[in-house]
Amino acid sequence: MKISIVTVCYNSAATLADTLASVASQDYPDVEHIVIDGGSTDGTRELVEREGGHVKVFVSEPDKGIYDAMNKGLAHASGELVGFLNSDDVYTHSGVLSRIAGVMADPALDACYANLYFVDPMRLDVVRRVWRSRDYEPGLCARRGWMPAHPTFYARRALYLKHGGFNLDYSLQSDFDMALRLLDIHGIRTRFVPEFWVRMRMGGASNASVRNVLRGNLEAWRAVRAHNIPVPPWFILVKLASRLGQFGKRSLDLG
Known part of the structure; x- marks a missing residue:
């Protein structure tokens, strides 16, 4: 199957x-970047041309903005x-897309996702934060503010055609809104793969x-409210608390 990788950037x-080198190094043969x-x-344009x-x-x-670019x-x-894969992200190794294709060869699956390293902006081998994901449970996004690590999330294009793209009403959390719609509301079939697929530089817009x-x-x-889902009064506190465990963890195994 062909895998389309979308990289959005601005003065990057x-x-x-x-990022360009990381995608080019993948050993999977059918990639559309x-x-x-x-x-x-x-000089971004000249860099891409070169x-x-x-x-x-x-x-x-x-x-x-970023989500308009993602929709494009x-x-x-x-x-x-x-x-x-955004312009400050790289894959952890050259076999990531082959691994994703292997997982998604199961026709019962709509999407898959994995873990992510947050790394030092200047040193991609220095881990500053670790995002360990989990198996999805119904209602997890609305109940706890949870979402898969978006740069590790691979979904069938048919899902976006059916359920729509990113909502530009949310300038920082449209990826959360997308996860909420696809997982909680439409109940797509996902698989969590307990591996690290992406290294992401610290310092994204939302953080x-x-x-x-x-x-x-x-x-x-x-x-959550916009989808007429009851929001627990502790929603924001739980969402913030869920991120605390990502700090203080280190790993030298980036392969």
Whole structure:
């Protein structure tokens, strides 16, 4: 099966080369790499032209933010499976996409996901935080603010065609809203694979400041309410507390 990888970026020349190289190094033969750039002015376009020989689709134009860019990527995707690897992310090894294809060879599955390393922005081999996921249980997103690590989430493109793309009403937590819709509301069939597939640099938009953390959690709360799901009064506290266990963990095994 063809796997479409969507990378969204904006003024990401400092980190995008690592992402391009990581996708190019995958040993899986049928990969469609789509790069959606928000109209960068820092040399990102020139970088893709120079080092993105494997890139099948490159779009560089203004957009309405990261989730608008992701929707553009979905519109260009032609693979049976779609995943998102942002411009500060890399795979943990060259066999990740082969592993995903093996898991998703099971026709009963709609999606799969795994664990993720948060790494030092300057040292991809230095782990700062560990996101260990879990098997999904019905209602887990709405009840606890849980979601799979989005850069490890691979779903059949047909799901997005059927249930829609990312909701631009949420500038920080549209990936949570997507997980809520696909898992809690539509009950897609998923498999958690207890492996590490992605290294993600610390410092993403949703965690860039305390203000953004609070805004993001309020957005998640609003997303649950928008779907007419009763929200426990402790929702935000539980969502915040669930992240505390990710800190203080270290691992030198990045393979």
